[in-house]
Amino acid sequence: MARIAVDLLGGDQAPAVVVDGALRACRADPFLHLTLVGPAEAADAVVAALKPAERRRVTTEITPTATVPGAMRLVAEGRADAVVSAGDTRVAVVSAARELGRWPGVRRPALTAVLPTAAGRVILLDVGSAVDSDAETLAWHARLGAAYASVVHRIPAPRVGLLTIGTEPGKGDRLRRTLPALLYDLPLPGGARYAGLVEGGDVVLGRAADVVVTDGFTGNVLLKGLETAYALTGPPAPEKDLPPRAALLLGVSGTVVVCHGAAAGPDLAAGIALAADLHRRASVAVIADLLRAQRGIAND
Known part of the structure; x- marks a missing residue:
């Protein structure tokens, strides 16, 4: 199971396009758990459109504003495995660095x-x-x-x-x-x-x-x-x-996927699928280990 925190307010057409993408992702992957971070009405729109069996794989984190820092915090606290947002890039980068921390040297x-x-x-x-x-x-x-x-x-x-x-x-x-x-x-x-x-x-x-x-x-x-x-x-x-x-935002201690602000529903779904795949393969941790080992050899 991959637990993905989704920023419901990210994107030019949010929350409608994010709701569409979340629904597509949830229906395409039965081993996906979404935590929808945003206002209650946007989260309720996703939950209401799901079948009863699918609703067990969707939870909500009600945050009227500051949805990106809230989503990053879920990963930092171990309540989610990755973050997906189509919001402001600068906010995503700053929030990821602050909440998750940067790799040594980056x-x-x-x-x-x-x-x-x-x-x-x-x-x-x-x-x-x-x-x-x-x-x-x-x-x-x-x-x-x-x-x-x-x-x-x-x-x-x-x-x-x-x-x-x-x-x-x-x-x-x-x-x-x-x-x-x-x-x-x-x-x-x-x-x-x-x-x-x-x-x-x-x-x-x-x-x-x-x-x-x-x-x-x-x-x-x-x-x-x-x-x-x-x-x-x-x-x-x-x-x-x-x-x-x-x-993928590389250089922070967590899996953070940023979609385009103009992303459509299929783009958001693809971003969620990418985040899930990277988590399942432990890609970010393996990359960090590879860099750490390579720099250690170089420093020797």
């Missing part, structure tokens, strides 16, 4: 998304958490992305690329011009290696890197631009192979 947690590509999938981080990253933050994004690729997607020796405006040395702003030297020498978990500079087109093609590292501002712009283009023209992958439109 100053800026990263929102990690998976995008469809012509060659399969690519892991992109950050997509909105740390919008004004420095070299230390992007180096940590490289570690986090490599560990995520290795543990969750079982990619052997993931290739980590740095997003910039050209693949020739010296391209980009001051940060992108100085960072490659650091990344070349940076020990990465999972046998990962720095694969060099990548451009936006490389993200669509998916052949140059398994993990693409950038700041949250650029990553969010790229993510939303690609999603809109894919919605108009179709994604470069079969529909059944599309990853969920949700991001």
Whole structure:
């Protein structure tokens, strides 16, 4: 059983779209338990739509406001296994760091998304958490992305690329011009290696890197631009192979999945399913252990 705390007020169309997503998720997974965090009327709408047998798998945490901190607190207290929210990203990141705590060495947690590509999938981080990253933050994004690729997607020796405006040395702003030297020498978990500079087109093609590292501002712009283009023209992958439109917050001591503010019911359901799968595989704990072990070896 996976116990997921769901923020009922998160999203542009909340609570209606969250109610829809929660109903879809509950009916699709008989081993799911939802705790709906929000005002009583929104929670009652979900419970009322469920069959009597399904209602035993749904509880409520009545919180008229501050639903995201309330949901994080459930995980911190051991009353839930993961949080799903489509609310304000900044609130989710700050609440997760405060209620769950950050991993040692991680100053800026990263929102990690998976995008469809012509060659399969690519892991992109950050997509909105740390919008004004420095070299230390992007180096940590490289570690986090490599560990995520290795543990969750079982990619052997993931290739980590740095997003910039050209693949020739010296391209980009001051940060992108100085960072490659650091990344070349940076020990990465999972046998990962720095694969060099990548451009936006490389993200669509998916052949140059398994993990693409950038700041949250650029990553969010790229993510939303690609999603809109894919919605108009179709994604470069079969529909059944599309990853969920949700991001995992890496760097905090708990499973936190953030969906888009414009998410529809199926997107919320997919985010809940992602959170449940990550919990069942103990993915966040395994990633943390891998990073801890890799840094210990590097420090030796």
